[in-house]
Amino acid sequence: MSEIKSNIEKTLHNAERLNGELNSFLTIERDYALERAAELEKSSDEKPLQGFAVAVKDNICTKFSQTSCGSRILGNYRPQYNATAIEKLLDAGAIIIGKTNLDEFAMGSSNENSAFGAVKNPWDTERVPGGSSGGSAVAVASGVVRASLGSETGGSVRQPAALCGIVGFKPTYGRISRFGLVAFASSLDQIGIFGQTSKDVADVLGAIAGRDKNDSTTAEVEVPNYSKNLDDDIRGKRIGVPRSLFGEGLDDEIRDAVERAIDNYKSLGAEIVDVELPNAKYGIAVYYIICTAEASSNLARFDGVRYGLRAENAHALREMYMKTREEGFGEEVKRRIMLGTYVLSSGYYDAYYAKAQKVRTLLKKDYFKAFEKCDAILTPTAPSTAFKIGEKSDDPLAMYLSDIYTVSANLTGTPGISIPCGLSAENLPIGLQLVGNHWSESTLLNLANVYETNFPLGAKPKIYAE
Numbered sequence: 517m518s519e520i521k522s523n524i525e526k527t528l529h530n531a532e533r534l535n536g537e538l539n540s541f542l543t544i545e546r547d548y549a550l551e552r553a554a555e556l557e558k559s560s561d562e563k564p565l566q567g568f569a570v571a572v573k574d575n576i577c578t579k580f581s582q583t584s585c586g587s588r589i590l591g592n593y594r595p596q597y598n599a600t601a602i603e604k605l606l607d608a609g610a611i612i613i614g615k616t617n618l619d620e621f622a623m624g625s626s627n628e629n630s631a632f633g634a635v636k637n638p639w640d641t642e643r644v645p646g647g648s649s650g651g652s653a654v655a656v657a658s659g660v661v662r663a664s665l666g667s668e669t670g671g672s673v674r675q676p677a678a679l680c681g682i683v684g685f686k687p688t689y690g691r692i693s694r695f696g697l698v699a700f701a702s703s704l705d706q707i708g709i710f711g712q713t714s715k716d717v718a719d720v721l722g723a724i725a726g727r728d729k730n731d732s733t734t735a736e737v738e739v740p741n742y743s744k745n746l747d748d749d750i751r752g753k754r755i756g757v758p759r760s761l762f763g764e765g766l767d768d769e770i771r772d773a774v775e776r777a778i779d780n781y782k783s784l785g786a787e788i789v790d791v792e793l794p795n796a797k798y799g800i801a802v803y804y805i806i807c808t809a810e811a812s813s814n815l816a817r818f819d820g821v822r823y824g825l826r827a828e829n830a831h832a833l834r835e836m837y838m839k840t841r842e843e844g845f846g847e848e849v850k851r852r853i854m855l856g857t858y859v860l861s862s863g864y865y866d867a868y869y870a871k872a873q874k875v876r877t878l879l880k881k882d883y884f885k886a887f888e889k890c891d892a893i894l895t896p897t898a899p900s901t902a903f904k905i906g907e908k909s910d911d912p913l914a915m916y917l918s919d920i921y922t923v924s925a926n927l928t929g930t931p932g933i934s935i936p937c938g939l940s941a942e943n944l945p946i947g948l949q950l951v952g953n954h955w956s957e958s959t960l961l962n963l964a965n966v967y968e969t970n971f972p973l974g975a976k977p978k979i980y981a982e
């Protein structure tokens with residue numbers, strides 16, 4: 517067997533073998549992937565991602581596989597078109613091997629909100645992998661693929677990357693087309709990338725970034741070669757540390773690991789500067805008002821008429837809508853639709869939604885001011901390591917606090933990356949986050965890659981591919 521085909525065969529074997537235990541894939545497209553491999557072998561042109569296996573979160577439209585959004589309301593719904601990011605991956609020679617599990621409609625921080633069962637963390641299968649892109653995170657963390665696509669509305673790539681010990685990246689708002697990404701909160705959503713290394717992320721980003729006429733929120737900004745400057749010397753780069761955010765709610769072990777990482781950056785020649793983000797403490801409140809408001813509007817389209825599930829035994833149209841939504845949506849999605857409808861209602865709009873938008877502007881100003889002093893802002897990615905399955909599922913507020921360090925980048929449209937920076941006493945990964953100014957992806961990837969190569973994690977999860 518030739519090389520591409522045998523690699524894909526091995527990847528599929530690992531995906532199938534580990535899925536019983538990890539539940540990271542909702543579909544594994546064996547026949548499709550092997551056909552693609554055969555096709556690629558026939559053509560003689562070397563493409564940038566020739567034969568590179570990728571897993572894709574199941575809220576990104578693919579016409580060769582289902583797109584369920586982890587929801588009963590879509591089930592095994594099959595879109596009629598591929599998302600732009602998918603088309604671009606295919607053009608670059610990548611092979612998509614399957615669709616990954618997620619929190620329903622990307623709402624969650626643990627993957628427990630999937631209608632198709634929780635995803636397990638390969639470091640400890642009693643624990644969550646984080647969310648909402650938990651399946652894509654685990655596909656990479658368990659060594660099945662080198663890279664995968666997720667989506668980011670409030671941290672859904674960076675937070676699971678931290679909990680699974682891999683690299684997770686969110687681009688600048690407008691960098692990657694969202695055409696074909698099922699909308700959750702449109703002023704925040706972006707496609708993000710998981711990689712075993714920052715180089716994997718850079719290679720995939722280079723293939724999928726750029727303006728798309730099908731997504732008017734993509735920007736007309738040139739796509740540099742992200743893979744080129746990864747090893748550049750980082751001496752003199754300024755890293756801003758907002759120490760006032762390292763207080764309440766942060767695990768001591770994570771604080772210590774991040775302080776060590778700051779020293780490590782110093783030893784690599786980076787300059788550490790103090791920065792203040794006075795409005796970051798309002799991030800969670802602002803995020804959960806804006807994302808629920810936008811979700812309540814975006815999810816109105818799922819009504820039993822056009823896609824997926826339609827409730828039976830309804831005698832009139834309104835009853836059909838209500839029954840379909842009652843049966844099709846899970847608890848967290850319903851909670852968010854109700855919260856969002858409330859904050860947008862005429863009596864409360866000014867008090868909640870309009871106020872949140874004003875604080876969002878103040879938060880942006882904080883970040884732009886900080887970026888006058890530094891090239892990137894360093895924080896922990898998540899306040900705790902991977903928690904036990906069931907530990908926070910009855911307490912939505914505790915769950916929402918998992919996003920405390922990540923939501924600001926979505927609210928401000930800035931790019932961010934999470935890289936592993938150590939292990940806890942329980943042998944669970946700890947993540948370090950860097951957030952940069954708009955369009956500073958190359959700087960972030962350079963800072964991340966230099967850290968990883970000098971201070972590798974040097975450990976693998978218990979459950980790992982052959």
Ligand code: GLN
Pocket residue numbers: 622623624625647648667668669670671672673700807919
């Ligand atoms: N955990 C956050 C939420 O529940 C972020 C989700 C996301 O980024 N898609 O909304």
